[in-house]
Amino acid sequence: MKGNVIVGQSGGPTAAINSSLAGVYRTAIDRGAKKVYGMIHGIQGLLQERYLDLSQYITNDLDTELLKRTPAAFLGSCRYKLPEIHEDMEVYKKIFAILDKLEIEAFIYIGGNDSMDTIKKLSDYAIITGHPARFIGCPKTIDNDLALTDHTPGYGSAAKYIGTSVKEIIRDGYCLEYENGVVTIVEIMGRNAGWLTGAAALAKGEDCDGPDMIYLPEIPFDLEKFTQRVKKLLQKKSSVVIAVSEGIRLKDGRYVCELGDSIDFVDAFGHKQLSGTAGYLSSFIAGETGSKTRAIELSTLQRSASHLASRVDILEAYQVGGAAVKAADEGDSGKMVVLVRHSDDPYQSGTEVKDVHKIANDEKLVPREWVTKDGTYVTDEFINYVRPLIQGDVSPVMVDGIPRHLYRPLNL
Incomplete structure (x- = not known):
């Protein structure tokens, strides 16, 4: 990786969203990124040129572990809908001018359905204009409703x-x-x-x-x-x-x-x-x-109870963050990382990348056969699907009897 990476968080936070952020940062640095920038309040903040250098906050392994155990979105989130490209080209010109200024090679966005809509539009604009930056979605939502992935980071802990x-x-x-x-x-x-x-x-x-x-x-x-x-x-x-x-x-x-x-x-x-x-x-x-x-x-x-987070969830969130950077570094764009379940007992999963156009603005619902005929309960199939995702614990770093989180000033 020769250029810089920028990462943002969007939509509702989870107990595992910052573990994905840690995975993005560590993998980008390990692959040679010069700088890893964080958007303050997602794409909306980027349009206001609000961003930070993550190396100022993640200075050692303890900071990484604190970040993985910190609830909510460390960078701040947003619910901002990009216009269609043909409706407002100026918004895209502004975003890409900022990316050029920061020498961005990879743009990683951690979020759910609406966030994948952002990745879809930005990657489409890059194709239209021949821009070399690559855009990858990193799944996150407690709702677990993203298509093409077995489940989403954040769901297991919730x-x-x-x-x-x-x-x-x-x-x-x-x-x-x-x-x-x-x-x-x-x-x-x-x-x-x-x-x-x-x-x-x-x-x-x-x-x-x-x-x-x-x-x-x-x-x-x-x-x-x-x-x-x-x-x-x-x-x-x-x-x-x-x-x-x-x-x-x-x-x-x-x-x-x-x-x-x-x-x-x-x-x-x-x-x-x-x-x-x-x-x-x-x-x-x-x-x-x-x-x-x-x-x-x-x-x-x-979505904020990090003191009761699933170890499987935190590990997978970190994994998909790293996989997003790897995908961008290897030339993918307009894709989202997905989790693939290989087995239930013992539980094993891996990552792949899928076309974000087949994911954005779609919703994965609970299969009807996983709900009882009278609609008043879920079946054993549902429980067997969920149970592996809640396994293990992640002990908070305790200071004076209260969990310690990684902190940044809110007024940046």
Whole structure:
């Protein structure tokens, strides 16, 4: 590698996203890159010429290990949608002028579906203009909904946190008895894909019955049938715990959260902000049953809980970061690194690169056969798919009883 590398992070962060950043940095340096720049707040920050030299922050092996264990996006993230090339050529001219100024040979972008859209457009512009820079996507999303990859870095750690938290919530429900029972509804992230919500089933084991029901957004939600099932469960047990995706919808396409007083906010990519599903359902069930109800939103906790990260996830995140640099160095562009599962027992995986045009703006949903016929739980096939991804622990570096993270000033 003769030139410089620039790397950015985009979309929602994960507990493993900085491990990919560490993999990019270390591999680029090992392959001879002169400098590795980090975009501050992704492509949006790059357009404002906001970037830093990562060597100022990663000065030794301890810094690398701290970075791998640091949650959220160390460089800062964004949700910025590049215009189509024919709509605004000036944006691309500005970006490529900055890349030329920094003598960039490889552009690595760590993110999910929308981030791969950025890689697709930039690599297309490079082809149109004959620019030599190479553009590679590095997968990241707790949603696990990227096409062509077995799974995505970030998902394993989020699944581990969800399974653990749901198990602890179930245990908590055993403590007190209420005259009409208690119903706890746990809201888990997932707009269109139920990979995260399905992970609630990991709570089930010899010492725990697991959640009573699991509802994924792939299956239309029937409020009347839901209420009937809850009433039947309350006849058998005093504590009911249900996991629901924030994105569950009725047959007519309305999100359940829209039945309540949710805020109607749409981001740059046209995605509605979803919140309040558990709150609405818990209030509705309280009125229908007279039971005590609780609504719990795991919210950002499921993507920021680095203290409960999966070792497999952290190692694979580092691996795909390195593979992205390797792909660019060997001449690939307009590609994304994917994870390929070779076996479950023992678990083994490797990396390949795939055309980003076949990945960007697509979503991988939970297969219908991995959900029970009545749509209220996931099957053993789902659990067998997820379980290898949550294995192992990554011990935080503790200082004064609290995890230490790699730090940079936020006002750069």
